Structures are given as structure tokens and as C-alpha cells.
Amino acid sequence: METLEYRTLCLTCLRPSKACFCACINPFDTNFAFRILMHPKEARKGHLGTGRLTNFALNNCQIIIGEDFDHNQEVQELLNSPNIFPMILYPGEESINLSSSKLETQSFENKTPLVFIIDGSWPCAKSMMRESKSLHSLPRISFDSTIESRFLIKHQPAKYCLSTIESTYILLGLLEQQGLENIGAAKDSMIKALDQLVKFHIKCASDPSMKHYDRKGGAYKDPSERKPSKKWEYREICFDEKNYSRQRI
Numbered sequence: 092m093e094t095l096e097y098r099t100l101c102l103t104c105l106r107p108s109k110a111c112f113c114a115c116i117n118p119f120d121t122n123f124a125f126r127i128l129m130h131p132k133e134a135r136k137g138h139l140g141t142g143r144l145t146n147f148a149l150n151n152c153q154i155i156i157g158e159d160f161d162h163n164q165e166v167q168e169l170l171n172s173p174n175i176f177p178m179i180l181y182p183g184e185e186s187i188n189l190s191s192s193k194l195e196t197q198s199f200e201n202k203t204p205l206v207f208i209i210d211g212s213w214p215c216a217k218s219m220m221r222e223s224k225s226l227h228s229l230p231r232i233s234f235d236s237t238i239e240s241r242f243l244i245k246h247q248p249a250k251y252c253l254s255t256i257e258s259t260y261i262l263l264g265l266l267e268q269q270g271l272e273n274i275g276a277a278k279d280s281m282i283k284a285l286d287q288l289v290k291f292h293i294k295c296a297s298d299p300s301m302k303h304y305d306r307k308g309g310a311y312k313d314p315s316e317r318k319p320s321k322k323w324e325y326r327e328i329c330f331d332e333k334n335y336s337r338q339r340i
């Protein structure tokens with residue numbers, strides 16, 4: 092008699108239990124609050140995303156799913172709260188580069204600093220920023236990405252594009268260097284979980300006996316063998332209001 096195989100799902104990362112790496116992570120407290128603005132596409136095919144793992148690592152974090160946050164009540168409440176100092180992690184010419192500049196905390200007054208982190212592919216992130224005008228006036232923070240992404244299974248438009256969990260990890264490190272956070276080694280579990288996740292997917296994709304694994308293209312190519320994406324040679328990866336005109340849609 093045929094036996095039915097049921098897959099149990101981890102309710103934290105929404106991955107099958109076998110592919111769940113939440114156990115690698117030790118959630119930790121932070122002085123800053125975080126909100127992950129997750130694109131609905133990312134929310135649907137979350138098994139390859141790192142937003143939920145990031146959310147799990149940070150005790151003071153929540154995921155808000157959407158595309159146009161001008162009409163999102165939760166986001167609008169945070170933007171208008173007298174107790175919150177909101178910022179957004181997103182590159183741009185006007186952004187405060189934390190790799191080279193100090194974050195001026197006087198402007199926080201007694202408010203809780205809160206960082207919005209966009210979680211979606213780079214084109215999705217760009218459209219989320221474009222559509223959400225209320226996010227345009229927020230102080231932007233960014234950093235110099237000097238490392239290449241360890242998230243080898245995702246093809247990024249440029250070498251410096253990092254996954255959500257890597258970006259958050261680097262941000263936390265920079266905030267620590269500036270004396271604004273004190274997390275220590277606990278945050279390294281984020282990278283450990285990412286490495287395990289990548290290892291798992293590479294193994295599954297190259298194992299022909301894993302017929303349930305939905306990797307259509309077969310085994311993952313070594314990133315050095317991949318051709319750089321042509322379209323990103325002429326398209327802007329990030330949204331910047333002053334470089335943007337409606338005609339370009």
C-alpha cells in the first residue's frame with residue numbers, strides 16, 4: 092500500500108521542517124526597532140527568501156507585507172507616531188553612508204529609532220519605493236558593500252547586492268561600531284543560518300533523487316560562471332526621486 096508523505100512546515104520561516112534553519116539562530120534584543128517591508132511576491136515564495144529568518148533573529152522586529160505603504164495603516168501609524176524616529180535602509184545619493192559617516196542621534200530626541208528594511212527582489216524594492224511616497228522623505232541609511240553576497244543561490248543584479256539577512260547583519264555591525272548597539276556574537280548566528288540554507292539548496296539541486304525539489308534549472312552554477320545580467324547594465328537598480336520621471340515606467 093502506498094504511504095502518503097506529509098511535510099511539516101516550520102511556522103516561523105514557512106519552510107518544510109527539513110529545510111528550516113531557525114535552530115541556528117539565537118534571537119537577540121536590539122536598541123533599534125526594525126520593520127521588514129515584504130513584497131507580496133517575496134511573501135508567497137518565501138522558501139528562498141531571508142526576510143523571515145531576519146525577522147526571527149531580531150526580537151524587536153515585525154514583517155509588514157505590502158507594495159504601496161502610503162495606504163498601509165500600520166506603516167502610517169509608525170510614521171506618525173510621536174515616539175518613533177523612522178529611517179529606511181536603502182541606498183541613494185542622499186543616504187547617510189554608515190560605513191563612512193556617523194549617524195547623528197541628537198535628532199532621535201527621546202524617540203525609539205526604527206529602521207524599515209525592504210524585502211523583495213531589487214526590481215520589486217524599487218517599485219515599492221516608487222509607489223510609497225510617504226517613505227521618500229525618511230532619512231535613508233546605507234553602507235558600502237565591500238563583501239560579495241554569500242547567498243550564492245540567488246542571482247543578484249550586481250555584486251554588491253546583498254540578501255536581506257546579510258544587509259541587516261552588516262547594518263547591525265555598523266551600529267555597534269558607532270556605539271548604538273551592543274549585540275556581540277549573537278548576531279553571527281544570522282550568517283550561520285544563511286550558510287546552512289545555501290548549502291542545503293545547493294545539495295538539493297544537485298541531487299537527482301530529490302524529485303520534489305522544484306529547481307527547474309538543475310544544479311546551481313558557480314557564481315563565477317554566471318553571465319552578468321545585461322538589463323542591469325543600463326537600468327538603475329535603486330529608486331531615486333530626482334532621477335525618476337513618470338515617462339520611464
Ligand SMILES: [Zn+2]
Pocket residue numbers: 101102103104105106111112113114
Ligand atoms: Zn524555520
